[in-house]
Amino acid sequence: MANERLRDALARNGLSYEQIAEATGVDQKTVERWITKGRTPYPRHRHVIASMVRETETYLWPDAVVPERKARITESELVKLYPHRNSIPADLWDHLITNATEHVEVLVHAAIFLIERPTFVRDLVRKAEAGARIRLNFGDPASRDVARRSEEEQLGKGTLGSRIRNALAFYRPLQGVEGIEMRFHKTTLYNSIFRFDDEMVVNTHIYGFQGAHAPALHLRRLTAGELFESYSESFEHVWKLSKPATF
Known part of the structure; x- marks a missing residue:
């Protein structure tokens, strides 16, 4: 399932696949899969993207952060x-x-x-x-x-x-x-x-x-x-x- 929240966040901030790929150190195909196929990036990549689009990781990837870690961060x-x-x-x-x-x-x-x-x-x-x-x-x-x-x-x-x-x-x-x-x-x-x-x-x-x-x-x-x-x-x-x- 596509990650529409991530797609929308990139669009609102005028960010391209290329810019995200450069910031995270991955290729554009990987970024495309994060969006079109709903693949979940590694934690270090999620943090970079969330900072760039000024959204929380839990909003962009609701199931990616385990409850124990959510509680500690909160x-x-x-x-x-x-x-x-x-x-x-x-x-x-x-x-x-x-x-x-x-x-x-x-x-x-x-x-x-x-x-x-x-x-x-x-x-x-x-x-x-x-x-x-x-x-x-x-x-x-x-x-x-x-x-x-x-x-x-x-x-x-x-x-x-x-x-x-x-x-x-x-x-x-x-x-x-x-x-x-x-x-x-x-x-x-x-x-x-x-x-x-x-x-x-x-x-x-x-x-x-x-x-x-x-x-x-x-x-x-x-x-x-x-x-x-x-x-x-x-x-x-x-x-x-x-x-x-x-x-």
Whole structure:
């Protein structure tokens, strides 16, 4: 059976059989068999290809990595666990924001702490102008879901919706900027997600606690890992359910 995921990944990245053959040190016929006949490359070749197409090995070859190895690699994706999001050092956020060149993805309710960084919005504009894809997904401030979450976090009725509207005022300069998309979601937010290229902060949510006081995971993507990819897929699911932000 042909490996359509690999075929699609090469096409999306403009890579030819010849380029893959040169990078992996095999002949083009071998590369063709990897795609048309679904043959599985050796681990060293899988790693090279996955890096070139910016996909995980487990996505391109779901059955190639044994469960024990998947588990070990996935554990290694966790750089550090913070007991509270507000205990993440400021210099880590600086590192993540400054070094991102291709993807910035944010799934939150309001995340006012981000716009408290004086240059955050301007940084997003500069990154978009340099070719990065920026996707920001906020809670719909008029939704019942946000109102219920406000009460669950003991903020008081309507408080979270007001926080979102306050935050959105700072994001107005991003409207109409090419490369930047903003949407509203109405989903139950189990985690806030902050992706910067191949690094990510996942802020888990605990009933009765505000996000700043809930744990946060700093992840770094590995090609055969599953943790980073799981949260990335979660972002995509919510994104597809969301509507363009209007404010």
